[in-house]
Amino acid sequence: MNIAMIGLGKMGGNMARRLSRGGATVFGFDVSADTRSQLAQEEANFKAFASVPELIAALPTPRVVWLMLPSGAISEAAFAEMKTLLAPGDLIIDGANAMYKDSQRHGAELTAMGLKFVDAGVSGGVWGLQNGYCLMFGGEKDAAAMAEPFMKILAPGADRGWTHTGPAGSGHYTKMLHNGIEYGMMQAFAEGFAMLKAKEEFNLDVAAISETWRHSSVVRSWLLDLVADTLQQDTELADLNAFVPDSGEGRWSVLESVELGIPAPVMSSALYARFASRGNDDYAMKLLSMMRNAFGGHAVSKK
Numbered sequence: 001m002n003i004a005m006i007g008l009g010k011m012g013g014n015m016a017r018r019l020s021r022g023g024a025t026v027f028g029f030d031v032s033a034d035t036r037s038q039l040a041q042e043e044a045n046f047k048a049f050a051s052v053p054e055l056i057a058a059l060p061t062p063r064v065v066w067l068m069l070p071s072g073a074i075s076e077a078a079f080a081e082m083k084t085l086l087a088p089g090d091l092i093i094d095g096a097n098a099m100y101k102d103s104q105r106h107g108a109e110l111t112a113m114g115l116k117f118v119d120a121g122v123s124g125g126v127w128g129l130q131n132g133y134c135l136m137f138g139g140e141k142d143a144a145a146m147a148e149p150f151m152k153i154l155a156p157g158a159d160r161g162w163t164h165t166g167p168a169g170s171g172h173y174t175k176m177l178h179n180g181i182e183y184g185m186m187q188a189f190a191e192g193f194a195m196l197k198a199k200e201e202f203n204l205d206v207a208a209i210s211e212t213w214r215h216s217s218v219v220r221s222w223l224l225d226l227v228a229d230t231l232q233q234d235t236e237l238a239d240l241n242a243f244v245p246d247s248g249e250g251r252w253s254v255l256e257s258v259e260l261g262i263p264a265p266v267m268s269s270a271l272y273a274r275f276a277s278r279g280n281d282d283y284a285m286k287l288l289s290m291m292r293n294a295f296g297g298h299a300v301s302k303k
């Protein structure tokens with residue numbers, strides 16, 4: 001079983017490790033020569049290549065190529081290169097957190113060329129190597145069947161933690177909403193623990209509470225496990241800035257809710273909380289403060 005892994009970062013690198021430990025021969029490329037050679041030293045079934053054309057020339061046909069790159073321009077460039085290097089019957093799996101409409105487009109373009117395409121949503125983060133990855137993938141039946149043996153190695157078990165969701169685009173659509181749900185759950189934990197911590201009257205031990213909730217509580221979950229681990233180390237979080245980036249899937253979930261006309265107040269307020277964390281509501285809040293002052297003479301806090 002042979003597979004190419006293009007992009008050996010936090011996700012792609014560990015997926016290459018899990019695939020090679022699971023019996024696949026992994027042909028790997030990353031822009032970082034150090035990353036490539038480290039993997040080649042660590043993994044017996046991993047072959048490193050200094051360029052994508054060299055890798056594709058060495059990969060037995062029909063080829064299976066997994067792209068694990070940032071979505072957007074970098075992934076688009078990789079698709080363009082693959083179109084020049086691959087032959088009919090070869091399969092591209094895109095594991096990026098890509099916009100599902102881009103994946104529908106890729107599916108149509110590649111199918112027209114006789115290539116196969118699978119869009120794979122991958123969850124599991126840095127723990128995936130150890131615990132397996134949760135996989136939701138779209139694509140035509142023959143493409144999905146070609147991808148399946150590799151999904152079974154990557155998943156937590158051959159019979160669980162993966163599903164073929166439907167046609168091209170449906171894997172990334174499913175992953176988008178998985179991450180939209182993730183935003184809401186994270187925001188709820190963050191708000192709840194902020195209020196527990198703020199109640200000076202009770203001087204609550206948030207680390208102990210998070211640990212307690214892990215056992216049989218209705219809100220027990222992996223995210224809560226991560227909260228408990230964090231608070232065990234440090235309840236104050238004084239070294240951190242209250243600044244939370246986002247990579248796209250939360251925004252796309254909210255845009256989709258507008259397109260569908262399905263209210264998604266939890267996902268949207270979780271997304272807006274991240275925007276606010278970057279100071280993006282500062283101007284609005286200053287203007288609001290001035291209006292309050294103008295109509296009621298209320299005090300304005302000045303720098």
Ligand SMILES: O=C(CO)[C@H](O)[C@H](O)COP(=O)(O)O
Nearest residue numbers: 123124179245246247248249
């Ligand atoms: O896919 C993931 C987990 O399932 C990513 O870790 C997650 O998408 C990070 O997204 P964001 O930067 O928007 O918080």
